[in-house]
Amino acid sequence: MDTPALGGPLARHPRVVDALVVGLLLLLGVLPATLAAVGPEVDGPGVPAGVVLVVTLLQVVPLWWRRTRPEVAAGVVVLAHLAQLPLTDGPLPSNVAAPFAAYAVAAWSGSRPARLAVLVVCALSGGLGVADWWDPELSAVPQVINAIFFSAVASLCWAWGDLTRRRRELLERLHEQNLALRRDRDQRVRIAAQDERTRIAREMHDVVAHSLAVVVVQADGGAYAATGSTQWDREQAAQTLQTIATTAREALAETRRLVGVLRADELDGYAPTESVADLPTLVHRVRSSGLPVELVSDDLDGVSRDVGLAALRIVQEALTNVIKHAGPGATASVRVRRDDGLCVTIEDDGRGAAATDDGQGYGVVGMRERASALGGHLTAGPRAGGGYLVTAHLPEDPGPTRRDEP
Structure with missing residues (x-):
């Protein structure tokens, strides 16, 4: 014994x-x-x-x-x-x-x-x-x-x-x-880390894609203006270069911050600094790139940070797609209203269904993921009369569990 x-x-x-x-x-x-x-x-x-x-x-x-x-x-x-x-x-x-x-x-x-x-x-x-x-x-x-x-x-x-x-x-x-x-704890940690990396990847895509689209449009306009010989052409070229520099500098700073977070593996410490209050600034930046944009918005005071950031990124991605695909002479409008949630509508009168697309982008997918993560929904597609329409509904109170879903 x-x-x-x-x-x-x-x-x-x-x-x-x-x-x-x-x-x-x-x-x-x-x-x-x-x-x-x-x-x-x-x-x-x-x-x-x-x-x-x-x-x-x-x-x-x-x-x-x-x-x-x-x-x-x-x-x-x-x-x-x-x-x-x-x-x-x-x-x-x-x-x-x-x-x-x-x-x-x-x-x-x-x-x-x-x-x-x-x-x-x-x-x-x-x-x-x-x-x-x-x-x-x-x-x-x-x-x-x-x-x-x-x-x-x-x-x-x-x-x-x-x-x-x-x-x-x-x-x-x-x-x-x-x-x-x-094992359950390790799996939850991996899922949470993957969720955070996916969120940061969406931020990276939105920042880089939007900034590069603006830079490309401004560079084309600056190159055209630089061929002119008038004082107005020179002023336009200088203003275009200034817009390119500002946009690239902001994108570079945001990219460095995102890459620094990933390198330090401190995903929970990442918090975007932008909010829905930056929506007028975003629209102004797109206007300066040469795309006429109309903004109609309700009072957005009191909108939660997550919902406001999602709305801002959806508008940013939708306008970036307008710049890339709508074609010359297109105009866009952005409407944000509040009822039982935040309703965001972005539409343009560009090419619509006739626009070319290589099918390898993640813009619409990222917008849907943002809306779904908050318990909302998003639809995107060509309009019947031409152009493209993006509508999103984001509940003002997303609840405690939806945010944790991978």
Whole structure:
């Protein structure tokens, strides 16, 4: 049996413990039987001492397999004890192997019937032994007490083994639960990180795509104005270059900040500095690029940061698409109104369905993701009478759970 005294280094080497148990029991059981074998007979005529020696070995040696084959070891031990009953008229030192076998089955057997069968044998063992060793010349009371004592010892060892098994199974279940919780925690961390990276990727796309679209349009206009010879042409070229420089500088600063956040792996520390209050500035910047844009907006005070930023980015991406795809001479309008949420409408009178598209952009996908992340919805497509229409509805209170969805 594994006792606290056998803890420490021996607990890490169970086969050493088994060897010590078998060795000590052989020393206590086989040695007396061997000494008794000096005479021709033991316990009466017709019982050779060698037979008793074999029974002793069968009671002790199977304990070597008490961990790996507890049912087989206990079965051999029980049969050896039953064989002892007609051979001897008293107990043998090797009978102490019985409690060890009872403990082993209760502690390491995976068969519940086997464990219960050994418990029954433990309860009957004392009575069977004392009945065989009964001495009529002695009082019945101490012999009955001996029978109860033998059965109690074997049953208590079985109960100890059963308690050890239950405790081991409980620790294994707790260990499995801890592993499952750890896997769940790691998965949540990965999902949260992926969610944040997706959000930053949308920000990067919106900043870079919009800024580059404005820069391209302004560069084309500046190149055309630079070919003129009038004072107005030179002023337009200078103003265009100034707009290109300002737009590129803002895009570079925002890109550096986003890349710095990704490099430092501090995704939760990232918070965009823009809000829906920057909507007039955005429209003015697009107007300066040469696209006529009309802005009609309700009072946007009190709009939450997430909803306001999503509305701003949707307008920014939609106007960027107008610059890239609507064609020359197109005009656009932006309307933002509040009812049970924030309703954003961006439309133009450009090419519409006739516009070319390589199908590899993520602008419309990013706009839909922004709206969906807040519990809203977005539709985008060509208008029936020409041009393109983008409408989005963003609830003012997105709720605590939608924001966490990957």
